[in-house]
Amino acid sequence: MAGQKNSLFDRLLQQGALRRWSRAARAAAHTDLPELRRQRAQARKLKHHLDTLIHVSDARLALPMIGNQAFPRPHDADWGWRPALWCGPLASPGESSVRSKTMLGREVTLFHDCAHSELTLRQLRNTREADLAAYGLRMDVFRFDGSYLSLAIDLPEEASRDLRRKHLIRLETIVESEKPLEIFARLNIKNGPNTEQIVRELPLHEEDIRVEFDLAYTKLNEKRVERMWLDLIFEGPQMNQVILRDLTFSRRPRAEL
Incomplete structure (x- = not known):
């Protein structure tokens, strides 16, 4: 059965077959032609299966690992996280004519005010050598008659635990687009009846797309922090394809001064 470990008997058979083919390869220069012809036919059949195994395994093993939470982070970071949408497959990988407040997985929600939605969303498998995330998100926007388009990402409870005004929150992303556009990131922190907001524009022209939110510039009530979420706001998204x-x-x- 697939996935089961090889038994001792299977390993002994494999080792015996390897020794047999090793002897045949060493003796090929002197083997009788009828026997050599028979060995060549067997070797070609075996080579076909081995080539198939190598091709498929190389392709699968080259893909980023599903569930991977590894990514470069500051050495003094006390928390780090990659949302589930970029880690593993969704139950529904895509939608068309996407309505506002459509959720993608547990943490990501799309918002817009289009009268007629011409938006499609699709989770795709990352295959590039440089990718650490197993999956990406592709958004196709055709005619856009709304005034706003955003993705809201709910941060987990650990992000808000023991949150202080001395903290810096870093966002890093990899963005591809067919045409230039502007993307703004707005960090929202609900604390009691208030919600602190910090807005940064993503530097899409830079190789490393990274922004930091310095909580020292907020009026955060550290004793009443409830939750955090981030809005990615897309300006001028019409007739464009954006891949996160x-x-x-x-x-x-x-750092203390």
Whole structure:
């Protein structure tokens, strides 16, 4: 059965077959032609199966690992996270004519105010050597008659636990687009009846797309922090395809002066 470990008997058979083919290869220069012809036919059949195994395994093993939470983060980070959408397959990998408040997995929600939605969303498998995230998100926008388009990402409880004004929240992403556009990231922190907001524009022209939110510039009530979420706001998205290959967060304390 697939996935079962080889038994001792199977391993002995494999070792015996390997020794037999090794002897045949060493003796090929002197083997009788009828026997050599028979061995060549067997070897070609075996080579076909081995080539298939190598081809498929190389392709699968080259893909980023599903569930991977590894990514570069500051050495002093006390929390880091990649949302599930970029880690593993969704139950429904895509939708067309996407309505506002459509959820993708547990943490990501699309918002817009289009009268007629011409948006499609699709989770795709990352295959590039540089990718650490197993999956990406592709958004196709055709005619756009709304005034806003955003993705809201709910951060887990660990992000808000023991949150202080001395903290820096870092967002890193990999973005591809057919045409230039602007993307803004707005960090929202609900604390009691108030919600603190910090907005940063993503530097899409830079190789490393990274922004940091410095909580020292907020009026955060550290004793009443309830939750955090991030809005990715897309300006001028019409007739464009945008792919978010990765999206990660990390938190670290600011260096003491």
